Amino acid sequence: MSAAESLQAEDVYFSTNPPPKQLAAHTALAEAFITQHVAANRRVVLVTSGGTTVPLEKNTVRFIDNFSAGTRGATSAEYFLSAGYAVIFLHRQFSLLPYSRHYSHSTDCLLDLLSEDAEGRVAVRPEDSDRILDVLRKYQSARRDNTLLLLPFVTIGDYLHELRAVARLMAPLGSSGLLYLAAAVSDFFVPPERLSEHKIQSTNIVEKLYPGEKGSKTPSPPIEDEETFDNFDASPRVPRSKRLIIDLDPVPKFLKSLVEGWAPLGMIVSFKLETDPRILVHKARYSLERYQHHLVVGNLLSTRKWEVVFVAPGRQDQWLRVPRHGGWGDAEGRPLRPDEAPEGDPEEEIEALIIPAVAQLHDAHIVKSNSEKK
């Protein structure tokens, strides 16, 4: 595909998949945010976080999702803030957020931390106060300095529209802009013209009640009368008429557009999550060669809180791993196997290693970019 064809195809995608309602509002917020930090000569990172959804109906009841609580993104955002970056946090709605992540999605429920004193005031229990205070101060500092901008998305369509808009707005940052793409982005989607208007029915009820009207535009085999669509089926093969077939198209490979068109000067970091250790580095290296960006952080689903691998052009693969009480024994000096992830969470968050290493590569990116300008 030529560059011109690619551009035209991109236009087709963005014109046939409608933008999210909040796009204009988000764009205005991002523009003001970037302007402020360009003026202050502060680096800005766009962190994407959480999974994108693929709706299966226009009035969405069912959707395909990508596994991600948003831990990597939310944790990374905190370390970027600590490293002096301003952070645009483009995240899946209701996924983990920087700072509040410590008190959500966990058994460590807010209400368990609170107590009522004799005067009926509500305070954090003294034994938890110090721990919360540290987080609260960092949160309030980010609020006060306006260094953290939260922009939510839900669907893959929302995400691509928002990503394009924010990446383009980052142009004034030049090489001091950083794109850190930790979101779990869908590879496949249902194009609007194949989307069912209403909830997909497991029966032909719409046709029965409203003859001549189709209940679903999704190509699927004819479904039997609902009386015969019955429960537990003893036979190992379920008749095709009782199945649901979902037919998905590939999502445009937006990284190419990002590198070539939307944010050509910034440093671009992508993530590669796999479950099969045999293909991880190969896929990371392949992605890098294909899109010509600056860094792929590879990780395995089961060991992702313990180690990652940095794959960058012209450098050897660099494995980062958090320390473990008692050392790594036999696994020292080689990648962990998927079954070697220790129980529980590490004492130190691996993002405490990732972000300084990324910032260092960003330093080099800026220096190189400046020297090329001269």
Next chain:
Amino acid sequence: MSAAESLQAEDVYFSTNPPPKQLAAHTALAEAFITQHVAANRRVVLVTSGGTTVPLEKNTVRFIDNFSAGTRGATSAEYFLSAGYAVIFLHRQFSLLPYSRHYSHSTDCLLDLLSEDAEGRVAVRPEDSDRILDVLRKYQSARRDNTLLLLPFVTIGDYLHELRAVARLMAPLGSSGLLYLAAAVSDFFVPPERLSEHKIQSTNIVEKLYPGEKGSKTPSPPIEDEETFDNFDASPRVPRSKRLIIDLDPVPKFLKSLVEGWAPLGMIVSFKLETDPRILVHKARYSLERYQHHLVVGNLLSTRKWEVVFVAPGRQDQWLRVPRHGGWGDAEGRPLRPDEAPEGDPEEEIEALIIPAVAQLHDAHIVKSNSEKK
């Protein structure tokens, strides 16, 4: 299908779809909880809440989900507790929980409610204290009396195993047990024998690196070499070789087993969520006739916070709607159209109407059951 065949098929489902790891632990907790409340002569309700997932891979990166934040279930649980029930809350992990729901999944972030005083103690800001205090007291009362048991699930398989186990444990409650099935349960799933072991690849990388091995067991068309699997495709028709086809089987209709085998004495309430108003009541009525349970609460996706319809055997459909400032005008006395949902949330939660109405039907269920015993 005969009753014997149905039973055998049920066994097939539960033996081929493995139980969740925590099933034994959850069962022990539920048994102790039920024993305590049977002894105290307290009614017990099993509230199911949130959406079940359908994993598309064994090492799950992608899954199909059902739209549900868990609002209906979490809110209902609070009103059941207020009405004197003990609540087993079988919920999707990380979905909304009773009480803490007021401070999660929203812009009303915990950290925004806290402030640091001159001595470095962390307290709820005075202006928010009263509001939190009410919720905190109810939460602490449920903890103190052990009237709320939280059991999380993720997949449709987890859910069905947990539901069967808890429903069976409710037998000692007789007719004073209530099953309030507000979870958004998948209709379709991928059976284990068709599940891909690893993340489904958009390329044939596994076959390329490890010839002779299949990367995915999901039946899908052969996929081209990854070099040709390229980005934006200008042609409206994407070659089938670049698509992903997902082939799903129907989920066993567990309501039948619930009514006939797992919990034959308790009162069973199911929910029916639709987006097409023309089929809502028909589907609710049909479900009731098919499964012979006690109540279907019907609701439309767009108006679900404003009104629901009670469909019960031998009764007229009963619409419940929250009051609205200024009245309902033209829509008074008839169901709302999907486009008539007011902006924002109602002042009163509709669960404040639903739960007393359900409890009243439960009273009648108990009286009827007692009179039949005599």
